Amino acid sequence: MSDYYNDEDLGRFGEIGKHSPDLFKKFLEWYNSSLEPGLLTKREKVLIGLAVAHSVQCPYCIDAYTKSCLSEGMTLEHITEAVHVASAIKGGATLIHGIQAHNAADKISL
Amino acid sequence: MTEFERKILGIQSELLMAAGIKILQLNLGYKCNMTCKHCHIEAGPHRDEIMNEEVIRTVLDVLRNHNIGILDLTGGAPELNPHIKYLVKEAGKLNRHVIVRSNLTVYFENGMEDFPDFYSEHNVEVIASLPHYTKDSVDKVRGYNTFKKSIEALKRLNNLGYGKSADHRQLHLVYNPIGAFLPSSQKELEEQYKRELFATFGINFNRLYTFANMPIGRFREFLIRSNNMKKYEEEIQSAFNAATLEGIMCRHLISVGWDGKLYDCDFNQILGMAVDIDCPGHIHDFNYALLAERKIVTDNHCFACTAGQGST
Numbered sequence: 001m002s003d004y005y006n007d008e009d010l011g012r013f014g015e016i017g018k019h020s021p022d023l024f025k026k027f028l029e030w031y032n033s034s035l036e037p038g039l040l041t042k043r044e045k046v047l048i049g050l051a052v053a054h055s056v057q058c059p060y061c062i063d064a065y066t067k068s069c070l071s072e073g074m075t076l077e078h079i080t081e082a083v084h085v086a087s088a089i090k091g092g093a094t095l096i097h098g099i100q101a102h103n104a105a106d107k108i109s110l
Numbered sequence: 111m112t113e114f115e116r117k118i119l120g121i122q123s124e125l126l127m128a129a130g131i132k133i134l135q136l137n138l139g140y141k142c143n144m145t146c147k148h149c150h151i152e153a154g155p156h157r158d159e160i161m162n163e164e165v166i167r168t169v170l171d172v173l174r175n176h177n178i179g180i181l182d183l184t185g186g187a188p189e190l191n192p193h194i195k196y197l198v199k200e201a202g203k204l205n206r207h208v209i210v211r212s213n214l215t216v217y218f219e220n221g222m223e224d225f226p227d228f229y230s231e232h233n234v235e236v237i238a239s240l241p242h243y244t245k246d247s248v249d250k251v252r253g254y255n256t257f258k259k260s261i262e263a264l265k266r267l268n269n270l271g272y273g274k275s276a277d278h279r280q281l282h283l284v285y286n287p288i289g290a291f292l293p294s295s296q297k298e299l300e301e302q303y304k305r306e307l308f309a310t311f312g313i314n315f316n317r318l319y320t321f322a323n324m325p326i327g328r329f330r331e332f333l334i335r336s337n338n339m340k341k342y343e344e345e346i347q348s349a350f351n352a353a354t355l356e357g358i359m360c361r362h363l364i365s366v367g368w369d370g371k372l373y374d375c376d377f378n379q380i381l382g383m384a385v386d387i388d389c390p391g392h393i394h395d396f397n398y399a400l401l402a403e404r405k406i407v408t409d410n411h412c413f414a415c416t417a418g419q420g421s422t
Contacts, residue, residue: 011344043298071287071294073302075247 051086126406133363135182138191150327214263230270273315290338293320346413354420
């Protein structure tokens with residue numbers, strides 16, 4: 001990353017809490033709790049995190065969740081499959097909106 | 111005072127102290143048939159540091175005269191030391207439990223083919239390197255064809271009864287992260303390894319040990335080259351877990367270098383950090399009472415052993 005996105009900035013995340021510490025504390029508690037193993041394992045959860053990171057195209061999240069996936073013993077093959085799932089769903093979401101266009105066109109067409 | 115010492119004194123009143131000596135860990139030499147990218151020893155075929163027979167006889171005298179139950183053999187590839195079989199047999203006569211840290215591929219070298227049978231015959235516990243259960247990941251770190259040889263070796267060990275009982279012929283695997291990150295839960299990784307290795311190759315083993323890579327040797331060179339050093343150091347420091355201090359290996363063992371010099375661990379050995387100045391520095395002058403209560407010599411690399419679940 002460069003320019004607008006600096007990888008060092010991930011380590012400065014805590015600075016966000018300076019101006020609204022209570023909200024940031026609540027966010028962190030929620031965030032950390034959501035990643036604890038539950039019905040889903042930690043491995044499954046970080047893989048979801050990786051897919052979402054790609055879908056929302058957050059460079060910080062991609063860095064962090066790629067490392068988490070590797071730590072959980074996953075390989076680039078696992079990671080790439082997850083990115084394909086995220087991409088396919090995002091692509092499908094775009095494509096299904098074609099029906100909206102068809103509907104809109106039907107409404108105003110003879 | 112180092113950052114590590116500051117951390118320790120922040121949670122307890124004294125620095126790390128030994129809690130007896132349960133294990134005598136011998137580095138039989140830096141010679142190895144492999145040149146793995148993460149090796150802290152920087153071992154390889156070109157290394158000629160090998161523990162000689164005189165040091166080995168002194169080690170056996172120490173075992174004979176002191177109540178140290180476990181002999182832990184490491185290297186390099188311990189099998190490349192010409193005296194290893196003599197050492198294992200003699201330690202067995204003294205009823206000492208012997209552990210060998212094996213790279214698995216050495217059994218395919220000329221004259222080394224019988225080591226699995228030898229280990230089985232003498233009930234040697236085998237701790238084997240296998241940094242992942244997939245071919246590409248293993249071969250990338252340990253060299254071409256390593257995975258195939260490792261799988262063949264594990265099958266041979268299984269056929270000899272290894273990895274099937276908790277009481278004898280124990281076979282453990284070691285996972286090292288294949289890059290600048292820390293290992294996750296040992297339990298979850300062990301489940302993955304067991305599931306994948308059994309489903310694909312029919313392989314059984316007892317336990318998986320997850321070890322963080324120590325930022326020394328070849329792994330340190332990688333961290334510097336890839337501009338990951340600062341981040342990795344920060345990561346191991348922020349993952350400090352006080353619960354690891356009770357079982358951390360340096361408090362329970364003495365590391366004997368190939369030349370007989372004494373260290374708190376194999377990592378200190380490579381860094382040239384001898385045992386505390388108040389203790390004898392060589393196996394010839396072994397003094398159980400002094401060494402069993404010694405102050406452990408530490409530096410910031412020790413954070414790698416206290417990160418997360420620890421590396422013991």
